Amino acid sequence: MSRAQRAMSEKTAPASIEEFDARLREISGTLPKRLQQCAEFVSANTDRIAVSTVAELAAAADVQPSALMRFCKMLGFKGYSGLQRLFRDAYSQQWPDYSTRLATLRAQSDSAPSALLAEFVETGRLALEDLVGNVDPAVLDQAVAVLAKARLVHVAGYRRAFPVASYLSYAFEKMECPSMLHDGTGQLNQRHSISPDDAVIAVSFAPYTAQTVSLVDHANDLGCPVVVLTDTAMSPFDGDNVSVITVKDADVAGFRSLTSTMSLAMTIAVSVGRMRGV
Amino acid sequence: MSRAQRAMSEKTAPASIEEFDARLREISGTLPKRLQQCAEFVSANTDRIAVSTVAELAAAADVQPSALMRFCKMLGFKGYSGLQRLFRDAYSQQWPDYSTRLATLRAQSDSAPSALLAEFVETGRLALEDLVGNVDPAVLDQAVAVLAKARLVHVAGYRRAFPVASYLSYAFEKMECPSMLHDGTGQLNQRHSISPDDAVIAVSFAPYTAQTVSLVDHANDLGCPVVVLTDTAMSPFDGDNVSVITVKDADVAGFRSLTSTMSLAMTIAVSVGRMRGV
DNA sequence: CGCACAATGGAATATTAATTCCATTTTCGA
DNA sequence: TCGAAAATGGAATTAATATTCCATTGTGCG
Numbered sequence: 001m002s003r004a005q006r007a008m009s010e011k012t013a014p015a016s017i018e019e020f021d022a023r024l025r026e027i028s029g030t031l032p033k034r035l036q037q038c039a040e041f042v043s044a045n046t047d048r049i050a051v052s053t054v055a056e057l058a059a060a061a062d063v064q065p066s067a068l069m070r071f072c073k074m075l076g077f078k079g080y081s082g083l084q085r086l087f088r089d090a091y092s093q094q095w096p097d098y099s100t101r102l103a104t105l106r107a108q109s110d111s112a113p114s115a116l117l118a119e120f121v122e123t124g125r126l127a128l129e130d131l132v133g134n135v136d137p138a139v140l141d142q143a144v145a146v147l148a149k150a151r152l153v154h155v156a157g158y159r160r161a162f163p164v165a166s167y168l169s170y171a172f173e174k175m176e177c178p179s180m181l182h183d184g185t186g187q188l189n190q191r192h193s194i195s196p197d198d199a200v201i202a203v204s205f206a207p208y209t210a211q212t213v214s215l216v217d218h219a220n221d222l223g224c225p226v227v228v229l230t231d232t233a234m235s236p237f238d239g240d241n242v243s244v245i246t247v248k249d250a251d252v253a254g255f256r257s258l259t260s261t262m263s264l265a266m267t268i269a270v271s272v273g274r275m276r277g278v
Numbered sequence: 279m280s281r282a283q284r285a286m287s288e289k290t291a292p293a294s295i296e297e298f299d300a301r302l303r304e305i306s307g308t309l310p311k312r313l314q315q316c317a318e319f320v321s322a323n324t325d326r327i328a329v330s331t332v333a334e335l336a337a338a339a340d341v342q343p344s345a346l347m348r349f350c351k352m353l354g355f356k357g358y359s360g361l362q363r364l365f366r367d368a369y370s371q372q373w374p375d376y377s378t379r380l381a382t383l384r385a386q387s388d389s390a391p392s393a394l395l396a397e398f399v400e401t402g403r404l405a406l407e408d409l410v411g412n413v414d415p416a417v418l419d420q421a422v423a424v425l426a427k428a429r430l431v432h433v434a435g436y437r438r439a440f441p442v443a444s445y446l447s448y449a450f451e452k453m454e455c456p457s458m459l460h461d462g463t464g465q466l467n468q469r470h471s472i473s474p475d476d477a478v479i480a481v482s483f484a485p486y487t488a489q490t491v492s493l494v495d496h497a498n499d500l501g502c503p504v505v506v507l508t509d510t511a512m513s514p515f516d517g518d519n520v521s522v523i524t525v526k527d528a529d530v531a532g533f534r535s536l537t538s539t540m541s542l543a544m545t546i547a548v549s550v551g552r553m554r555g556v
Numbered sequence: 557c558g559c560a561c562a563a564t565g566g567a568a569t570a571t572t573a574a575t576t577c578c579a580t581t582t583t584c585g586a
Numbered sequence: 587t588c589g590a591a592a593a594t595g596g597a598a599t600t601a602a603t604a605t606t607c608c609a610t611t612g613t614g615c616g
Contacts, residue, residue, distance in 0.1 A: 032583095032593060050329050051366040053573060064595050069575065079575060081602090088329040113422050113549040114415035120541040121406045128399045128406075128537075129376045130325075132383055137392040144391050160448050163441035163540075170438055171533055185463060206318075232321040233299035234306050248322075253548045255449055259406070259537040262441075263398040270531045271391040310563060332604060342565050347605065357605060359572090 013076040017046075017090050020083075023075050031074070034063055038071035050087040054080045116253065123250045124259035130248050131260045143201075143227040143243055144268060148275035150199030150225070153179040156215050157203035160256055164203045164229070164265050171266060175273030182215065191218050200226040203265065205249075205256060208236055216242060227268070229261055291354040295324075295368055298361075301353050309352070312341055316349035328365040332358045394531065401528045402537035408526055409538040421505040421521055422546060426553035428477030428503070431457040434493050435481035438534055442481045442507070442543050449544060453551030460493065469496050478504040481543065483527075483534065486514055494520060505546070507539060 014020040021043075028039050041061035042049065048057060058065040069080060077083045147153055153172060157165030165181060172179035182190045191214075194200065200219045204212040213236050219226050220239035228237045228244045237244055249260045292298040299321075306317055319339035320327065326335060336343040347358055355361045383396040425431055431450060435443030443459060450457035460468045469492075472478065478497045482490040491514050497504050498517035506515045506522045515522055527538045 034594065047370045051369045054575085055573070065574080066576080066595070067593090070593090081574065092326050092329050112415060113418045113545055114413070116549055117413065117418065117542065117545040118410055120545050121410050124537055124541050125403055125406050128403050132376060132379045132396065132399050135392070135395065137383070140391045140395065160445070162448065163445040166444055167438070167441040167536065170440065174532070232318075233302050233324075234317060234321045235303070238303065252544070254452070255544050255548060257544065258445065258540055259402060262536055262540065263402050264395065266530070266533050266535065267391055267395040267398050270533060271394055274390065312564065331602085343604080344565070344606085345563090348563090359604065 013078070013082055014086065017086070020075070020086060027074060034067045035071050035074060037061060037063055038068055042071070046087065049084055050091050119252050120257055123252050124257045127249050127257060127260040128263060131264065134248065135245065135264065139243065139245055140267070140271075143245060144271040144275060146225045146243070147199050147201060147227060147268065147272045151178065151195070151197040152199075153177060153272070154182060154194055154198055154200045154219070155179055155202075156182040156200065156212055158184055158209045158211055160258075161203040161205055161209075161212070161261075163258060164261050167262065168201060168203075168265050168269050171269035171273070175269070175277070177273055177276055184211065191215050194219050194222060194224055196223045198224050200224060201229070201268070202226060202237075203229045203261065204235065204237070205231045206234070213237070229264060291356070291360055292364065295364070298353070298364060305352060312345045313349050313352060315339060315341055316346055320349070324365065327362055328369040397530050398535055401530050402535045405527050405535060405538040406541060409542065412526065413523065413542065417521065417523055418546070418549075421523060422549040422553060424503045424521070425477045425479060425505060425546065425550045429456065429473070429475040430471075430477075431455060431550070432460060432472055432476055432478045432497070433457055433480075434460040434478065434490055436462055436487045436489055438536075439481040439483055439487075439490070439539075441536060442539050445540065446479060446481075446543050446547050449547035449551070453547070453555070455551055455554055462489065469493050472497050472500060472502055474501045476502050478502060479507070479546070480504060480515075481507045481539065482513070482515070483509045484513070491515070507542060 014023050024039060024043055028036070028043075031039060038061055041063075042057075045057075045060070048060070052060070054065045054068055058068045061068070072078075072080050072083045075083065077086075155165050155168045155172070157168075162183070166183075169179060169181035180190070180193065198219075200216065202212055202216050208230075216226050216228060216237050217239065220241045223241060226237075226239070226242045228235070228242060230237060230244060230246055231249065233246060235244065235246075245264065247260045247264055249256045249258060251257075292301050302317060302321055306314070309317060316339055319341075320335075323335075323338070326338070330338070332343045332346055336346045339346070350356075350358050350361045353361065355364075380396050380400060383392045385393075433443050433446045433450070435446075440461070444461075447457060447459035458468070458471060476497075478494065480490055480494050486508075494504050494506060494515050495517065498519045501519060504515075504517070504520045506513070506520060508515060508522060508524055509527065510524060513522065513524075523542065525538045525542055527534050527536060529535075
């Protein structure tokens with residue numbers, strides 16, 4: 001066993017990305033050539049660790065798998081799997097398993113409201129961070145353009161999507177964009193007010209309210225462009241004139257936090273307002 | 279081999295996330311129970327696919343690994359590895375950390391909407407962080423206790439506070455708590471339905487809608503306890519039976535992001551529901 | 557009601573990937 | 587320049603993981 005290896009074996013494995021970075025900086029420079037090569041490649045490609053095998057990473061770094069193994073041990077890990085676990089967890093711990101976490105929450109039946117608040121806040125924060133990485137600017141631009149061109153914007157969203165719809169409607173009103181909220185009051189069917197010159201923005205989450213689905217289909221059949229904000233790719237919204245934007249908004253205690261959807265909705269509304277204002 | 283499985287085997291595997299989504303939508307609904315369960319879980323947790331083993335994903339979706347394998351084949355993949363490869367390849371694009379992605383989004387000078395989205399997200403995130411530190415658990419507990427004791431909860435909030443009020447109303451309905459949304463439809467004045475056995479939760483931001491202020495005063499005069507969610511300590515809500523919770527929700531482009539208020543409102547609603555459920 | 561076929565769970569097997577081992581090469585001090 | 591220790595590459599071994607298979611359960615139809 002080499003001097004360097006002996007030196008590391010006393011150390012314990014990094015427990016976070018920060019510790020990993022620190023350790024890397026600490027040993028960098030004291031390493032033999034091939035291991036230095038590993039260090040450089042790894043620190044420049046941390047994103048690949050979670051999704052690559054040793055063989056792949058070794059090939060990409062132009063070293064032998066065994067060199068990478070030695071490098072991992074140098075950092076204090078038991079092997080490559082240890083290093084990989086760190087990066088996989090860092091990525092997916094962002095979206096913890098809510099079924100299990102909910103169980104824990106329910107278990108502490110005396111759970112104070114403030115614990116629940118923390119849960120909502122944390123979920124909302126992660127949802128927002130996720131939103132930034134998952135929205136395609138091109139799709140967003142296109143949605144805004146479509147809505148800005150419309151003579152009248154129809155806003156639809158029922159049940160838990162209704163708060164978003166109503167805020168959209170408020171924003172459009174404030175910016176003096178002609179819009180109409182399909183609120184379902186009195187079970188009146190307002191869809192006959194939709195014309196091909198208009199546009200529709202619909203918000204809907206699983207289980208997709210039948211009324212929303214049929215409204216979207218109706219508009220699509222008329223040749224009226226539709227923008228849908230929804231939760232998963234499994235949504236039943238489809239058609240030549242329909243563009244779908246998916247937002248992941250995790251549930252807490254059975255209720256969607258709506259933070260991401262709200263932020264996205266406001267972005268669209270304000271952008272439309274600005275574009276029309278010009 | 280089942281009919282469904284035969285049908286898929288002719289198809290070729292999705293080559294992109296978009297194709298994957300399309301295929302998922304296509305077969306969804308025609309699937310047997312367990313495979314539908316896979317479809318739902320997978321489409322709601324696409325981010326986990328790249329970093330999980332079949333066993334892990336199956337456990338999280340609460341199905342057998344073999345069910346997940348059948349599901350993969352249904353989509354046209356040769357096995358789980360095929361599906362995983364698709365997501366691993368797409369993984370690195372969304373890896374740069376939050377602040378990097380945010381900066382990228384902001385910098386898209388050709389696209390005003392994405393810069394605005396970055397703004398909304400960042401503001402919302404800060405507001406959420408602020409919220410946890412600034413809400414007094416004791417006040418929160420007291421508010422929950424008051425609402426949980428009520429025979430009927432009146433929910434009020436107009437204009438930009440209305441989305442919050444309507445979501446509160448939705449949550450109460452779902453949890454089977456008797457509640458009434460004062461929505462102002464037809465300018466009808468619903469305040470005479472308030473009795474001293476009830477409680478009111480009102481949401482209002484500057485400039486405080488007169489209707490909300492007078493409703494709160496009315497309830498207070500009746501001896502009916504009131505919880506107000508508002509923005510500053512300067513709000514005109516006051517009275518022996520009134521407890522005020524302030525939430526700081528920053529503006530972007532003239533519009534409140536509502537993320538904090540929504541999170542707080544949901545916390546209260548769920549806590550009330552739980553307390554009543556006992 | 558019972559038959560046939562589809563769906564499912566779980567264990568057995570095959571495949572792939574991680575890890576170790578050792579022979580060979582390189583480095584460095586005497 | 588030689589020898590010893592360190593470093594390295596690549597194959598062999600071991601562990602983990604994906605995949606298949608089959609017995610059992612559920613379901614719809616005659």
